[in-house]
Amino acid sequence: MTRRLAALGIVLLLALALARVTAPAAGPRTTALALGIALLAASLAGDLLERARLPRLTGYLLFGVVCGPYLLNIITRPMARDLQLIDNLAVALIALVAGLEMNLGRLRRSLKAILALAGTTIGLMYVALLAVLWAAWPWLPIDPAASGLLRFAQAAVLTTIVVSFSPAATMAVIAESRARGPLTEITLAVVIMAEIVLIVGFTLVVQLLRHAAGAGPGADVGVSALLAWELIGSLALGSLLGALFALYLHHVGREVSIVLLFLCVVLTQLSRALHTEMLLTALAAGFVVENLVPPEGDALKDAVERGSPPVLVVFFAAAGASLQIDALAEVGVLAVALAGLRMLLLRSGVMLGTRLPSVPDPPGRLVWMGLVSQAGVVLGLAIVVARQFPGWGLRLQTVVVALVAINQFLGPAVFRLALARAGEVGGADRQVPSTSA
Amino acid sequence: MRPDREAPSGLDPLDIEIEERVPPAPRRSWLPRRHHALGLNPVTAPAVVYVPLGYLAGPAGLGLVSAPALGYLDPVVSVALAALGTLAGLAAGDILRHPRLAAVSAVEAGATLLLVTGVVASLLYAWGVATALPPLLLALCLGLGASPSSAPALVVEHPAAKVADLDDLVPILGAAGLLAAIGPGPDAWLLLLATAAIGVSVGIVAALLLRDGQPPSERVVVVVGLLLLLGGAAAYAAVSPLAAGFAAGAWWRWRARDAGQVILADLRRLHHPLVVLFLIVAGATSVLSTQALWLSAALVLSRLLGKLAGGWLGSRVAGGVAPAGFGLLLLPPGVFGLAVVLNAQQVLGPGAMTAALSATAVSTVVFEVVGVAAPHEGEP
């Protein structure tokens, strides 16, 4: 322990001495230094927490929060923004690896179970939460004066956002713990399915809201075209890129690291330009590679997973640094209440789902712990609402930001504990042969 | 190929792993075979493919990567330079084991340096073109960039291979001094001290943080963090990451063998993609102006003369060890030369030494092609 602290001390001394001795630099010249210190310090924070028997990644998150713009401001806002660039690439890489994980054969066998579990969980959560929020709407600090259809639509939007899950965070926890096993597979599948359902749901609810508020349809194309593009288009784009990459792997197979990096950059850029869901695109790309050229896919997956820990550390640290603590100070009580209610409903929904015959129980009842995380995508949904309805939408955004802050912090730790309880941590290193789910 | 040679070429480790896991034969198709036929295997001569690729993709070519985007890749270049320097530093112990070869390499590199500097300096003075650096310093920089060599096609034990490894030290140390002199900010001595301090501190930190039995995920994080720290601190202080990495590598070799071994293992996996990115950036930053083309011609000719003369001189110094014509074997330049010049360009700011950088890039590519085609000795 002392060795590590001494090492950190030397690093910080070096940084301070450099700042004194040399001319001050700005911009990209500080990125590498900042990243290096962040990696070492976050690793140390993870070590510290591991000693306290908590998951390492909570340490990374804590590091991000403490050093972020709201507390110590060692990671200043421009640096946090730089980290966000890497964050996008990180999400693409993580989703790609998750797609490489999904074997068609195994999935087909457990499809019924996944659908049942996802359906009951989301259904129960949605109905219960919508009822509670609609009843409590006049006391919530969002738009107390709303009534009738508008109130219902506003409550529905908030419900949809609150129910959303974060596949990226779930995948990141799985990658960081090197987990394999039935719980991992079911949770991954459920969270992806939920993401698809919620994309559809959110688009429809926003249309309802626009109709209730008397605003125009917003986009100049129909809802079905929008949805079709976002879902099927994303998957198609991912398949295209994945197939091209697989062709390269199969026939040329040189400089794969660089080409992989290039693929991630192209994925992020094209998704942004064409307005597709980047997560689904990357997932589809990985899925195509894994299932059409299995040997290369497996080898790629193992190799990339071995090299991904630094990317994951940066991902979690950036997530921590981007948590908006001041929103928490504003609407903290409401956010805590919402988070608690959400977890309760998650647990109940999953318990209900495990009653169904096709869902296996021992891993099944722990699935709810993998669904607690919420991350940047949810924030994006709130921003969409806030842009279209500036008055109450901004208040809704504040509540959502606070809620996401809580869930982003708790979620990974909770899921990690579940994985440990199911004995699946480090499963990849043990090369456990995967059984049918 | 020698994948475990401590030199900046070799296969991408990901390629090796995939190749191992995949059933062989009918899958390898016609593409790499054409490569071999042309004698341009990117494994032995990475610069041949990636520098022109970078040029095509860069602002001077198709414009796929714009100038601000290149700025974002600056940290990557710093880290790549730090990695290269570390590799050289870790191998530096060879000096003590082969003093005669060290002498030969010093002579040969020195001869090339002097010749190239002289020719380029006279050319610059004759032109009277305004440059960011005084013409002598610019010529010195180009000379430092022309002096190293690599001999990728030879086995490790061949004396020319050893000489090629050892003469990488000249540009690294020379570059440290050069950058300390031309860089902005305080005195050169302070900057040199800072370079050494960065290297040694990172060395100590590694020794403190790396230990046996560490899970691989933690170890990878620490190693990547250390590399970023090396490159980042050097870039922040506007000193040479090559030299800082060298200092760190030498420290590990001298004082902390275990940490050095761990880092070497991981570095071998990381350095290849870094080098490829570095070559692409070098190509993208080049602009083929007339000035650059004239400089390239001068550089190519003077380097050729220098290497041949140096080889002859070296064989006079230690005749039994180094055969007479071995200057020819030292023609392939490797990437250290380009690294030195790109480093200088980074410190001085964008656009300061574009012609010099382009000339070095052209000369690197030319010599790599020549090196592949020239007669080899002792090939496996």
Next chain:
Amino acid sequence: MMSFRPRLARETRLLLVTVVLSAGTLLVLARFRFPDAPPPALPREQPLQRLAAEALFDELAATVALARSRAAPFVPVLQLDAAVGSPSAGAGPRRWFAPALRFRDDLAVAVVGSAGQLGVLTGEGVSDAALVAEDAVRGYAVVRLRGVSPLGGPPPLDPEPPRTTGYAVAIDGAPGGVVARPMFVDRFDPLPGAFWPAARALPPALQPGQPGTVVVDLAGRILGMVVGRPHPALVPASTLVRAAERLLTASASPPATMGVELQDLDRALASATLAAHGAVVAFVDPTGPAAGVLRGGDVIEEVQGEAVASAADVIQRVRASGPGSSVLLGVRRGGESSVLQVTLAAPVAASGAASGEAPARRPPELGLTLAAERGSGSRVRAVAAGTAAARAGLEVGDVIAWIGDDERPAPSAVRRAYADAAPGTSILVGVARAGAHRVLVVEKR
């Protein structure tokens, strides 16, 4: 043994089929999703740069919107109409909108200029607003708002004057509500002079002539308001609110006086008295409260420990204290400063010099020196500054052709017409100037 054309392995065939199918699906769906645009081409330029640029713009716009929404309840918009019949009515706008800074449920600080009628924009329309007190010296006023919903809590004022540079949000008034724009605050200089002890000078980005703009920081905390006299400056919100509250108590209490006549410092006086700021005592009423304490030639530099900038400033401060109370004055006499105490008294109700009114207060006087011009009327020989005639726009050389009902009036007729008019009414005057005739309005206050 390879055949002439390499046979495609099974995997390759599968992959090629996938490529074709995906590309086809994308093109088909794109036709529906982007109906007017051509099928999207690959973005060829600057992949990495796009990563950075969008993030910055999105974030700035969202941040400005968030800051504005957080500050909006505390920054209502006033609708200001120019006073009817005032001399400047033709020059300036008839109606303009300015933001105000609410510091209590119904009170706000604003820069109203020469507005005659005030209203405040609420959700339902325009509600009534009234001027409660005005600090003519510093150029702001306290306004009472009606029909606005009560504040949830105290306004989020920045407790400390800002010290760091960076982006802020400037809020102006518009017919529809508040309008926010980003501005960059580059430097903070302490303001010279004694008007605002803690104020910072205006960064060059804001144009002068936009007093009244409220500036908030990116988190929605109110930094201050740009107040216009004598130099437009960004006054910290806390300072402004404190000053406004002081003004309120001042206007609530009955006016007090010291019994002196004061004069502003000009350059000669400043060098003669060695005083940098303040007001010179021109005359001390021997029966007034300051008799025996102040002398002619003294320079009052501070009132109650706060520096004063002009004679009007001293008057305002003194009035705030109330009759019977004593004020501590920082006085410079013969180059030496000392602190003197004066007990104030209620003003003597008379028009004239002994009441201690500063020259800034206008006596109800016509202020014209006239000479009879036979056949035309009366020619103006001199116009006293600050009088009703000056306000009306009469100039030396004008010939009064008619006033009220009198045509070609003699000087005595002009004076009689003015004296007979009831206070608060306006008199029309026709003048000949440079060969043309004009109508002017003389207001008798």
